[in-house]
Amino acid sequence: MKSELELRGVQQRFHARGVAEGYITAVDDVSFSLAASPPQIVSLVGQSGSGKSTIARNVLGLQKPTAGSVLYGGKDIFKLNRAEYDEYRRDVQPVFQDPYAIFNPFYRVDRALWKAVKKFKLADTRAKGLELIEESLRAVRLEPENVLGRYPHQLSGGQRQRIMLARVHMLRPSFIIADEPVSMLDAQVRKHFLDILLDFQRQHGMTTLFITHDLSTVYYLGGEVMVITKGQIVERGPVSTVMHDPSHPYTKLLLDSIPQPDPDLRWTSRIAVDELEHVDDSTPGDTTKPEAPII
Numbered sequence: 001m002k003s004e005l006e007l008r009g010v011q012q013r014f015h016a017r018g019v020a021e022g023y024i025t026a027v028d029d030v031s032f033s034l035a036a037s038p039p040q041i042v043s044l045v046g047q048s049g050s051g052k053s054t055i056a057r058n059v060l061g062l063q064k065p066t067a068g069s070v071l072y073g074g075k076d077i078f079k080l081n082r083a084e085y086d087e088y089r090r091d092v093q094p095v096f097q098d099p100y101a102i103f104n105p106f107y108r109v110d111r112a113l114w115k116a117v118k119k120f121k122l123a124d125t126r127a128k129g130l131e132l133i134e135e136s137l138r139a140v141r142l143e144p145e146n147v148l149g150r151y152p153h154q155l156s157g158g159q160r161q162r163i164m165l166a167r168v169h170m171l172r173p174s175f176i177i178a179d180e181p182v183s184m185l186d187a188q189v190r191k192h193f194l195d196i197l198l199d200f201q202r203q204h205g206m207t208t209l210f211i212t213h214d215l216s217t218v219y220y221l222g223g224e225v226m227v228i229t230k231g232q233i234v235e236r237g238p239v240s241t242v243m244h245d246p247s248h249p250y251t252k253l254l255l256d257s258i259p260q261p262d263p264d265l266r267w268t269s270r271i272a273v274d275e276l277e278h279v280d281d282s283t284p285g286d287t288t289k290p291e292a293p294i295i
């Protein structure tokens, strides 16, 4: 387990047709570091196409930058030896937007958890492995009997996301790289997910890089925020400071683009509350209590 993940002067260019230079610069001289201790949540916020996912791919070692370096414990992740690379793969865990793409539809979801147990030798007997899996499922507010033995399509998007979080819980990485993990979830499930990340930070000491285009999510998580536009990070600071007193014009623009409720507007139609069907992502028997949406 290393104490720091750092991007130093990272640049990512892609070949592109129809542009004068023949390439676009998706990430432009980006430098920042994430400390494992004290554990923190750092959001990376910017509009679509600003370079967020490319940075996630650079940090996760899925895309080698065209210039600059990604350092884990001071070493370039693309130059690690086998043992160092294995440690990095365990200690820096991804959580993506659509976990459905990660699950093999032909296998029960249990397999993703058992694979982690085996690959990282988390338990020496099957009973201990199962105990660990069940403990991690409960830590992400899933009842093991409601999800184990099911196929990915038999679970909701929120449940699939939480299975990925259970995998993270088992591995106890120092760093989580979460790329738009909640953008496909409804407000209530989104809140559950964010609360689990906060639990991971507070109870298990994990640091999260949280990538999003949604400022309300950043506000809920707190911690620090980095604002990115056109591949460049233009502002970093505590969420409360950046959101209440932004220093960069782009951040101001981003904040101004949040729709404000207009007290002068009147509803033109009425909806009886008891007509609304309660929507819950839990399966029958799931004892998770619904909570108020955050947005």
Ligand SMILES: Nc1ncnc2c1ncn2[C@@H]1O[C@H](COP(=O)(O)OP(=O)(O)OP(=O)(O)O)[C@@H](O)[C@H]1O
Pocket (backbone or CB within 6 Å): 014, 015, 024, 025, 026, 046, 047, 048, 049, 050, 051, 052, 053, 054, 055, 213
């Ligand atoms: N493999 C690739 N080849 C060519 N161009 C790419 C590639 N990956 C990303 N890009 C381009 O790089 C820029 C940044 O893309 P990126 O996906 O990092 O943005 P983003 O901020 O994550 O956007 P979104 O929020 O929509 O996912 C975009 O212009 C995108 O079209």
